[in-house]
Amino acid sequence: MNQSDRSARVRLVDVARAAGVSKTTVSDALNGTGRLPAATREHVQRVARSLGYRPNATARLLRAGHTRLIGVAAREHVETPWVYAELAYFVQLVTATTRAALVHGYGVVLLPTTGPGDCWLDMPLDGVFVVDPVEGDPMVGDFLAAGVPVVSDRRALKEVASGTKEAGRWVDFDYGSAARQVLDHLEDAGAERVAVVAAATTACFHQQSVDAYLDWCAERGREPRIAYLQGPGIQNVLDAVEGLIDDADALFTLVEGSPALLLDTIRKFGRSVPDDLLLVCTTEDPTALYTDPPVSTLSYLPDETAQAAVALLVDSIEGRAGDHGRLFSADFQIRASSVAPGRGPARRTAASPLTPG
Amino acid sequence: MNQSDRSARVRLVDVARAAGVSKTTVSDALNGTGRLPAATREHVQRVARSLGYRPNATARLLRAGHTRLIGVAAREHVETPWVYAELAYFVQLVTATTRAALVHGYGVVLLPTTGPGDCWLDMPLDGVFVVDPVEGDPMVGDFLAAGVPVVSDRRALKEVASGTKEAGRWVDFDYGSAARQVLDHLEDAGAERVAVVAAATTACFHQQSVDAYLDWCAERGREPRIAYLQGPGIQNVLDAVEGLIDDADALFTLVEGSPALLLDTIRKFGRSVPDDLLLVCTTEDPTALYTDPPVSTLSYLPDETAQAAVALLVDSIEGRAGDHGRLFSADFQIRASSVAPGRGPARRTAASPLTPG
């Protein structure tokens, strides 16, 4: 009853009939294949156009054996679907993934992070990029078991029973050393009470970063000062900052928040950056460059990551060998917000040690 | 040669053979259709699982005659693909579209805004939502001609030769009156030299907003003060503000920019909001609420728009009659940034006239 246009839709065979040729000839004429006289080809093309013929995409995909579609899912906040899209990191990652996929001739499907069981398997995907899987994330296993190539992080791949033929490839960061790099920098800049704002999630990034922080504190016999956000949203971030700020001389945020707004808030509490509070934000928000003072940032390179992920995925899909994975180093940009002015330049160079040159 | 896993992939017929039943029985057992004894059903399911069988999504889609996939394209910056994703408006729109689509059982494909000819027609889509089409946008016409249901804005639909059977449905705003509402408010608040920051694009929103501004100025015999951004990026916005600010007592931005950063920049130029410069931003950035002062915003309701668009699209796809379109009113939230403190409350009520209640 519905799908009323089904009958109205002109098919290959309709064109063939109208042009007085066979389906083969139409297909060849339209796809530039076969060896047809130019006259036939043009005639068929004219008829096809006049009928408004459009090949059915699904049918060609079935025939072709692939869909040229890859899925992308950001899993960090599985329980609150899609709020993560408000975070600049994921937005840039998805954006860059789309751009990279296009270059390789693939389209991108936004995967639901929730839904009935393994509904994601119903989508006609050639491969998937699972970003920030949570602990024991079922999505990675589901796709791998279904024989769909996956790119994700190493932990997620390791968790999956390695019996599957396709092991999955990975894109990863050493989150722990990135965090230590920031913490060391803050210590060098004179901070003694570094506070951290983290999210309550089992995504690799947060777990490893927090672990690194706790270890770092333990090594120094310092008491950790950490606030776990219970959900996304600006108010949560500002509240967390408020709770930590009185007893801290440096703030390292693992969650995204507008740098300009963060500075405003800190100012409102009577503190001043960098004079009596150093600030480093994990963020992709480009406004960090333009604030007063400019804010030091730790970036997890969404563009580079996405490009590598897509390249890896496409290799996997198209049966090329290629690398098993790519390990990246986070990009730490030191700006005025984390350099105490009275103390002169920090002992470490301002250039990121992990990304020399 | 590639697609090496093709042969490895277990198909329905493999399961049937292994279970010693027919394809039909397997299909019925796995899909819960038909009337099979529980024993058979379970046996088949067990065999299927042990073989790691996964139905081929493309094949079921071909059979079903639909793909449960809708495309979404944001066309405002066709020439610079995907930079628009950095804008909160599009991000929220795509996010909300994805969420709404999921509710209706559809997945979302991010459409390339560029690429060889009508490459978008190769994707197996049931329908598309074309956001902010540019003037004479080919994408809308392509899809309509191909018989793919489209939701876009009224202008885009009107531009297409109306000979097609499916006319397309629309979601729209009266951009002109929204702009006038803001301008009138600024005038009421005492502004005499309202400057506008716009983008150089032929998207309906910008064209109509700018036209409304020019008309509004002409009616008052005022000289328009307007800056057209030549591209996205923060620096462009800040430069535009710098160019306008000296000769303005109110600023109305049509392009997105971090409210907090905008305030900082204005402060840097020695101006103060709202004391000697009123500010209204067209933005979805929720930080506008938390700045000091909070910034007045004009919102084009991405969530509501997306929900309506998806509902309209799904109606169209599934052959239901439903509405032809939905006209929305922008949401103007007046906050401290556009209320001159010395002059007392503005003459107009602070509640948005367009969204009473």
Next chain:
DNA sequence: TTGAAAGCGCTACCAC
């Protein structure tokens, strides 16, 4: 040069 026919993998109709 052209066309008939065999599928791609699945679901559903309809006999058995």
Next chain:
DNA sequence: GTGGTAGCGCTTTCAA
């Protein structure tokens, strides 16, 4: 209850 078989719309091999 179960299983042939037709067919979704296309491409491609192969025979004419």
